[in-house]
Amino acid sequence: MTALRFIEHLHDLATGRDVVLSDIWGVVHNGLVSFPEACAALKTFRSRGGTVILITNAPRPADAVQRQLRKFGVPDDTYDGIASSGDLARSYVAAHPSKAVYWLGPERDSSIHSGLDPVFAPIERADYIICTGPFDDETETAEDYRAMMMQARERKLPLICANPDIVVESGDRLLYCAGAIAELYRELGGEVIFYGKPHRPIYVRAMALAREQRGKDTPLNRVLAIGDSVRTDLMGAHAFGIDLLFLTRGIHSEEFAGIDQLDPASVKELFGRPPRALMRELKW
Template identity: 80%
Template sequence: MTSLRFVERLRDLVGGVDVVLSDIWGVVHNGLESFPEACAALHTFRKQGGTVILITNAPRPADSVQRQLRKLGVADETYDAIVSSGDLTRHFVSDHPGQKIFWVGPERDSSIHRGLDATLVPLEQADYIICTGLFDDEVETAEDYREMLLKARERKLTLVCANPDIVVERGDRLIYCAGAIAELYRELGGEVIFYGKPHRPIYERAMALAAERRGRPAELSRVLAIGDSVRTDLAGAHGFGIDLLFITRGIHSEQFEGIEQLDPASVKELFGHPPRALMRELKW
């Protein structure tokens, strides 16, 4: 295993790349504002013939994610398509018609049920659980849901996690996501189905959309993922067989502060399977 250095520019990495699969939160924006240089980098890659698919663990349909991106100043020309874990969760609901759902999550995620024949009921009447997040992620943690999860386990309910992220940035803070609740439920012995990174279906869907845009499939050796999470972005890219550009300014920023190069031991400790390169912020 070799040392890892920081690179300054995306253009130094994409000479043999046809498709970029980019994370959104932590790479393109931080929940409150977009990163203009990151958006410009993806847009420039597209102008030079590349295809950009945004892959996100957002527990909302792609059109809702697009509306949020527009509000944050991310132009549609930045990317070719969006794949969200919310879309994959909606497919699960569609495949289980007539079943009743106990929904755990904030009201802002209600679009995950839009247009579906979904009956929302209390936990005691549910056939399964959909978790899009915490009811109030400003103050709550997964531990606030322990009692509820124990009741769900007693009823042997499956929990469908629409966002496998444990935490995400909101400005300069880290807040808990649906993944934190799902992992606690799994620790308690409950059955969990995860949609989103690092799980394979979201990558398969992204590659299918890339093939549609390009008119032909892309070889995995010519695909580069971009992300800021070891647990989701790096593990997902490695499991799917593609390289990853790791952005360090995201949820792991404190671990990389003041570091210019990682020796092999540090690479193994931090990543396990090393990314292709490190970059502090995405730039062209």
């Protein structure tokens, strides 16, 4: 294994690529404002004939994700489509219309239920749990839900995780996500169904959106993923068979502080199987 070097520009990897599957949070915005250079880089890729599909573990449908992107200042012409874990989780709710659901998550994620009219119930009477995150991600962690998860396990409730992320960047802070609660539930012996990265269905959905835009399938060797998480972006890209450009300024920024080059031992420790290349933050 050779040393894994940083690259300076997206165009260093863009030659021979037709489709980019880009993470959102940590790549094009930080949960508060957009990253203008990152948005410009994806727009430039599109202007040269490429297709950009945003692939996100946001526990909301694509139209709600788009509204949030606009709020943060991400222009619509940054991308061609959005594949969200929220849309995939909605498919489970739609397929179980007679089942009662206990919704665990903040009110801002209510759009995940829009148009589905699910039957809500307390955990004592629910048939399954939809988890979009902690009720209060500003103050809570997964441990705040241990008693609830033990109660759910005793009732053998499936937990549908609409966001497999453990943490997400918000400005200069890291907030806990649904994935942290889901992993606790799995450790306790509960059944968890994950929707989103690193699991295959969201990549299949993203490539279907790319096919709609391009009018044909794209070979996987002409697809580049971009992300900032080892657990979701890197593992998901490897499992799906596509290259990943890994951004180091996101949730792993402390691990990469002051590093300009990684030796083989460090690569193995940080990544296991390495990404295609590293970049601090996305720019053309």
